Amino acid sequence: MHLIQRFKLDSIFLPLGAILVTCFFWYVIAGKSVITEKVDDFGDKIKVTKREGLSADLPTPVETWTASKLYITEPFAKRGELDQGILRFTWMSLVLVAQGYAIALIIGTPIGFFLGLSKKFTTAFDPIIQVLRPVSPLAWLPLGMILFSGVKIVNGDGRTTFGASDAAALFTIAICAMWPTVMNTAVGVRAVPQDYLNVAKVLKLSKWKTLWKVLVPATLPYMFTGFRLSLGIAWLVIVAVEMLTGMPGVGGFLWQQYNANSYAHIILCILTIGVVGYVLDRLMSAIESRFKTA
Amino acid sequence: MLELDRLWKTYDTPKGPATIVKNFNLKLKEGEFATLIGHSGCGKSTVLMMVAGLSDLSKGNMILAGREASGPGPDRGIVFQSPCLLPWMTAYENVMLGVNQVYFTASKAERRQMAEYYLTIVGLGDAMHKHPGELSQGMRQRVGIARAFALQPKMLLLDEPFGMLDSLTRYELQEVLLELWRRNRITTLMVTHDVDEAIFLSDRVVMMTDGPEAEVGDILKIPFERPRNRKEIMEDPRYYELREHLITFLNDRSHIRPSREPQFKPSPDMAAELAAHAFPFPTAAA
Amino acid sequence: MPLIEIKGASKGFGPPGNRTEVLKNINLSVEEGEFVVIVGYSGSGKSTLINMISGLVKPDTGTASISGEVITGPGPDRGLVFQNYSLLPWLNVEENIALAVDEVFKDWTPEQRKAHVAKYIAMVKLTPAAHKLPKELSGGMRQRVSVARTLAMQPKVLLMDEPLSALDALTRAQLQDEIADIWLNNKTTVIWITNDPDEAILVADKVIPLLPTSPATLGEPMIVDMERPRDRKAINHDARFKKLRTQLITTLLDAKGRTKVKASVKITLPDILPEDLNYVNSLQFLNRSGPKRRSDKNREEVEVAA
Numbered sequence: 001m002h003l004i005q006r007f008k009l010d011s012i013f014l015p016l017g018a019i020l021v022t023c024f025f026w027y028v029i030a031g032k033s034v035i036t037e038k039v040d041d042f043g044d045k046i047k048v049t050k051r052e053g054l055s056a057d058l059p060t061p062v063e064t065w066t067a068s069k070l071y072i073t074e075p076f077a078k079r080g081e082l083d084q085g086i087l088r089f090t091w092m093s094l095v096l097v098a099q100g101y102a103i104a105l106i107i108g109t110p111i112g113f114f115l116g117l118s119k120k121f122t123t124a125f126d127p128i129i130q131v132l133r134p135v136s137p138l139a140w141l142p143l144g145m146i147l148f149s150g151v152k153i154v155n156g157d158g159r160t161t162f163g164a165s166d167a168a169a170l171f172t173i174a175i176c177a178m179w180p181t182v183m184n185t186a187v188g189v190r191a192v193p194q195d196y197l198n199v200a201k202v203l204k205l206s207k208w209k210t211l212w213k214v215l216v217p218a219t220l221p222y223m224f225t226g227f228r229l230s231l232g233i234a235w236l237v238i239v240a241v242e243m244l245t246g247m248p249g250v251g252g253f254l255w256q257q258y259n260a261n262s263y264a265h266i267i268l269c270i271l272t273i274g275v276v277g278y279v280l281d282r283l284m285s286a287i288e289s290r291f292k293t294a
Numbered sequence: 295m296l297e298l299d300r301l302w303k304t305y306d307t308p309k310g311p312a313t314i315v316k317n318f319n320l321k322l323k324e325g326e327f328a329t330l331i332g333h334s335g336c337g338k339s340t341v342l343m344m345v346a347g348l349s350d351l352s353k354g355n356m357i358l359a360g361r362e363a364s365g366p367g368p369d370r371g372i373v374f375q376s377p378c379l380l381p382w383m384t385a386y387e388n389v390m391l392g393v394n395q396v397y398f399t400a401s402k403a404e405r406r407q408m409a410e411y412y413l414t415i416v417g418l419g420d421a422m423h424k425h426p427g428e429l430s431q432g433m434r435q436r437v438g439i440a441r442a443f444a445l446q447p448k449m450l451l452l453d454e455p456f457g458m459l460d461s462l463t464r465y466e467l468q469e470v471l472l473e474l475w476r477r478n479r480i481t482t483l484m485v486t487h488d489v490d491e492a493i494f495l496s497d498r499v500v501m502m503t504d505g506p507e508a509e510v511g512d513i514l515k516i517p518f519e520r521p522r523n524r525k526e527i528m529e530d531p532r533y534y535e536l537r538e539h540l541i542t543f544l545n546d547r548s549h550i551r552p553s554r555e556p557q558f559k560p561s562p563d564m565a566a567e568l569a570a571h572a573f574p575f576p577t578a579a580a
Numbered sequence: 581m582p583l584i585e586i587k588g589a590s591k592g593f594g595p596p597g598n599r600t601e602v603l604k605n606i607n608l609s610v611e612e613g614e615f616v617v618i619v620g621y622s623g624s625g626k627s628t629l630i631n632m633i634s635g636l637v638k639p640d641t642g643t644a645s646i647s648g649e650v651i652t653g654p655g656p657d658r659g660l661v662f663q664n665y666s667l668l669p670w671l672n673v674e675e676n677i678a679l680a681v682d683e684v685f686k687d688w689t690p691e692q693r694k695a696h697v698a699k700y701i702a703m704v705k706l707t708p709a710a711h712k713l714p715k716e717l718s719g720g721m722r723q724r725v726s727v728a729r730t731l732a733m734q735p736k737v738l739l740m741d742e743p744l745s746a747l748d749a750l751t752r753a754q755l756q757d758e759i760a761d762i763w764l765n766n767k768t769t770v771i772w773i774t775n776d777p778d779e780a781i782l783v784a785d786k787v788i789p790l791l792p793t794s795p796a797t798l799g800e801p802m803i804v805d806m807e808r809p810r811d812r813k814a815i816n817h818d819a820r821f822k823k824l825r826t827q828l829i830t831t832l833l834d835a836k837g838r839t840k841v842k843a844s845v846k847i848t849l850p851d852i853l854p855e856d857l858n859y860v861n862s863l864q865f866l867n868r869s870g871p872k873r874r875s876d877k878n879r880e881e882v883e884v885a886a
Contacts, residue, residue: 195374196378203368369857396855399871408849410847411847414845460745460775460776461777462621462777524829528829
C-alpha cells in the first residue's frame with residue numbers, strides 16, 4: 001500500500017521538480033532588463049532600459065508568460081491573419097497534417113504490402129526507397145512547388161482556397177511521413193507466421209479472404225507502429241513547411257514572430273508544438289496497444 | 295483409404311541432395327488410426343506434411359480416397375503441435391473460418407450449430423467466445439481439435455498434437471480426442487514420440503528409423519478393443535509388452551534400416567504390411 | 581523430527597471478495613535425506629507450495645517449518661532450482677557456480693572455494709565445459725549447471741520446481757537418471773515438483789499427488805520401494821512400478837474428473853456434409869440449392885426387379 005502511494009506521488013512531484021529546475025536554468029541564462037538613470041546631452045534625466053545576461057535577448061519565463069498570456073487565454077481569437085489564438089493556429093496545422101498523413105497512409109500501406117508479399121517487387125524498388133527515405137522535408141518542398149505550380153482552386157469571391165503552396169505542403173508531408181508506414185507494413189507482412197498461412201492454405205481460403213482474414217489482422221500491430229511513427233514525422237514536417245511557405249499555422253506563426261522580434265512567442269510555439277506532438281503520440285500508442293492485445 | 299507408395303523426400307543442399315525420407319510405404323484402411331513414432335528429426339513430420347500437401351513429394355505417389363492428392367485442402371484436417379489459432383479471432387470464429395469455407399452451401403444456422411457442436415464436445419461450451427490469449431495451452435489445443443473435426447475431413451493428420459502439453463493435460467486431451475473419434479471414425483495419421491500416447495490411441499504403430507534417409511523400421515498392431523478405457527488398458531498385461539516393444543525399438547533398434555540389412559527379418563505385423571504392397575521389399579539399390 | 585514440516589497450511593490470492601483459494605489444508609512432512617516428488621497439473625498450485633517452503637510465500641493459515649523453526653523468508657539452507665536455469669549469461673560455468681560459493685562460504689580460502697566449485701562441476705560431469713558460457717551449452721547442460729550451483733551451496737534441502745519441463749524427452753530422461761545418481765551419492769533432502777507421473781516414480785522415494793480440487797490439496801503419499809539405481813527399461817517389468825503408475829495416474833485423472841461441474845446441454849449435430857473445394861468452380865452447385873447431407877447418402881436409389 002505504501003509503495004503504491006509513494007509511486008503515485010513520485011510520478012507527480014519528480015517531473016514537477018524537473019520542470020522547476022529547468023525553468024531556473026532558463027531564468028539564469030535569460031536576459032534581464034536593467035534600468036539605469038542617465039543624464040542625456042540636454043541635461044535631462046532619462047531612464048535607459050538595457051538587456052543584460054548570458055543570452056541578452058532571451059526572455060525570462062515570467063516575461064514569456066506575460067507576453068503569451070493573450071494567446072493562451074484566448075486560444076481561438078482571431079485578430080488578424082497572422083495574429084490568432086494559439087489553438088486556432090494549432091488547429092490549422094493539424095488539419096493540414098491530417099490531410100497529408102491520410103495521403104501517406106493510403107499510399108504507404110499498399111506499397112508496404114507489395115514489398116512484404118513480393119520478393120521481386122522488393123528487389124526492384126528497394127534501392128529507390130532507400131535513396132528517397134533520408135531526404136529532408138526542406139528538399140522536397142521546392143520540388144512540390146514546381147510539380148503543383150499550376151494548381152489553383154478559386155472560390156466564389158475570387159480568393160484562392162487551395163493553391164500551389166497547399167499542394168506542395170501536402171506532397172511534402174505525405175512523402176516524408178510515408179516511409180515508416182511502408183517499412184513497418186513490409187516487415188509486418190514478412191513476419192506473418194507460416195502457421196497462419198498454413199491455416200489459410202489448408203482451408204483453401206481465397207486470395208481475398210486470406211488477405212482480410214489472415215494477412216491484414218496479423219500485420220496490424222506492425223502497421224500501427226508505422227502509423228504512429230509516420231504521424232510523428234508528419235508533425236515535424238508541418239512546422240518546416242509552414243515556415244518556408246508562410247502558411248498560417250504554428251510554424252508560420254513562429255517564423256513570423258521571429259521576424260517581428262517577438263522572442264517570447266517563439267518559446268510559446270515551441271512548447272505548443274512539443275505538447276501537441278506528445279499528445280498525438282500518446283493517442284496513437286493508445287490505439288496501437290488496443291490492436292496489440294487483439 | 296490412404297496409400298503412400300514409395301514416398302521420397304530429398305532436399306538440395308550445397309553438398310548435393312540430402313534424403314530425409316526414403317521409400318516410405320504405408321496403406322491405411324478406412325477408419326484406421328495409425329501412428330508414426332520415431333526420434334525427433336527422423337522425418338516423421340515430413341511424411342505427415344507431405345500427406346497434408348504442405349510439402350511436395352520428391353518421388354512417389356499418394357492416393358487419398360481413390361484419387362491422386364496434391365496440394366493442401368480441407369479434406370485433410372490437420373492439428374499441429376501448436377494449435378495455430380488466429381489470435382485476433384475467438385475460438386468460435388476460428389472454427390467458423392473453416393466451417394464457412396467447406397459448408398458454404400449450408401444455411402447460416404446450420405453452420406453455427408456445427409461449430410458450437412464440436413466446441414461443446416471438446417469441453418469449450420462456456421469458453422467458445424474467448425480469444426486464444428485467454429485460454430490455457432490445453433484449451434487452445436482443444437479448439438484446434440474441434441476445428442479439425444468440424445470440417446469432417448476424409449483424413450485427420452495430427453502432428454505431435456499434445457507435444458507442448460504437460461503429461462497430465464496430455465492424458466485429458468487424449469480422452470477428448472478419443473471421444474470425438476468414437477463419434478466419427480475419421481482415418482487418422484498421427485505423429486508422436488510418446489509411446490503411451492501411441493498405444494492408447496492407435497490401431498497400428500509405424501516405427502521409423504533414425505534420419506536422414508528414414509524409412510519404416512517396424513510395425514506393431516495394437517489389439518485393444520474400442521472404446522478404450524485408460525485404466526483397463528494400463529492393467530492389461532499386454533500393455534507393458536507393447537510398451538516395451540516400442541521402447542526397445544526406439545532405444546536399441548531405431549538405427550537399423552531394413553533396406554540395408556540383408557538379414558532383416560520383419561516382425562509379423564510389418565510382414566503383413568509389406569505383403570499389402572505389390573512390389574518387393576525395398577533394397578539398397580532402390 | 582522431520583526436516584520440513586507443513587501443518588494445515590492454506591493460501592489464497594487476491595483481495596477479499598475476488599479471492600482465489602489456491603491451496604487448502606496442506607500437510608507435508610519430509611524426513612532428512614528423503615527424495616519426495618509432488619505431482620500435479622500445471623496451474624494447480626504446485627509452485628505456490630514450493631514457494632511456501634522456500635519462504636517466498638507465507639501461508640495464510642498453518643505453518644511451514646524447517647528443522648522445527650518456522651520459515652519466515654528465503655535462506656541458504658533451502659536451495660531452489662528453477663525451470664528456466666537462471667544463470668548469468670555473461671559468466672561461464674565455473675564463474676556462475678563460484679558466484680554462489682563465494683557468497684555462502686566467505687570464510688574459506690580461495691583455494692578451498694576453487695576446489696569446491698571444481699568438485700561440483702565434476703559431479704554434474706561438466707568439467708570439460710567449465711569455461712563455456714551458458715549460451716554455448718544445451719538446455720540440459722544449463723540445467724546441470726543450475727543443479728551444481730544449488731548443490732554447491734550445500735543446502736539442507738534441494739527444492740526443484742519442474743526442473744526438467746523445458747527439456748526434450750531424451751535429455752529429460754538422461755537428467756532424471758543423473759540427478760537420481762547424484763542424490764544417491766549425496767543424500768541431500770530433495771523436494772521435486774513435476775507434472776510427469778513417470779518421472780515421479782522413477783526418481784522418488786515418496787510420491788505425493790497434488791489433487792486438482794479447488795483449492796488444491798495433497799493426496800495420500802505413495803511409497804516407491806524399488807531398489808536404486810533404477811533402470812528405466814527394466815522397471816517396465818516391475819509389478820510394483822506398473823501398479824504405482826496406474827494408481828498415480830488414475831488418482832490424478834479421477835480427481836480432475838470429479839472437479840468438473842456436470843451439466844447436460846442438448847446439442848445437435850447438423851446433418852450437413854463438406855463440399856469438395858477442389859471443384860468449387862464446377863456447375864454442380866448450381867442445380868443443388870442446399871448442402872450435401874448424410875441422409876442423402878443413405879437414400880440411395882436401388883432398382884428392384886418387380
